[in-house]
Amino acid sequence: MYSERLQLLLSPEQRRRLDHQAAVTGRSVSSLVREAIDTVYDVTLPADRLVAVETIGSLCGDAPADPDELRELIDASHDAEIHGP
Numbered sequence: 001m002y003s004e005r006l007q008l009l010l011s012p013e014q015r016r017r018l019d020h021q022a023a024v025t026g027r028s029v030s031s032l033v034r035e036a037i038d039t040v041y042d043v044t045l046p047a048d049r050l051v052a053v054e055t056i057g058s059l060c061g062d063a064p065a066d067p068d069e070l071r072e073l074i075d076a077s078h079d080a081e082i083h084g085p
Contacts, residue, residue, distance in 0.1 A: 002034075 010018070018029045025032075 018032055021027075021032055022029045
């Protein structure tokens with residue numbers, strides 16, 4: 001729920017572009033402005049991003065970093081499924 005109000009002045013060209021984008025996307029001008037703010041002023045801290053990357057990495061177990069090695073493991077797994085161990 002949004003509870004903060006903001007009043008701002010735009011140039012006629014800025015308003016025209018927002019109105020056009022709103023009409024094309026079927027969204028409100030307000031939602032476009034909120035999205036622009038979230039995109040430009042992303043406040044995710046680098047430490048928080050690092051924690052997320054480490055968490056995702058821990059879910060992968062011992063997956064090889066080398067794509068060729070990973071491809072060999074996948075191929076061997078598929079071969080085992082088709083031909084047996």
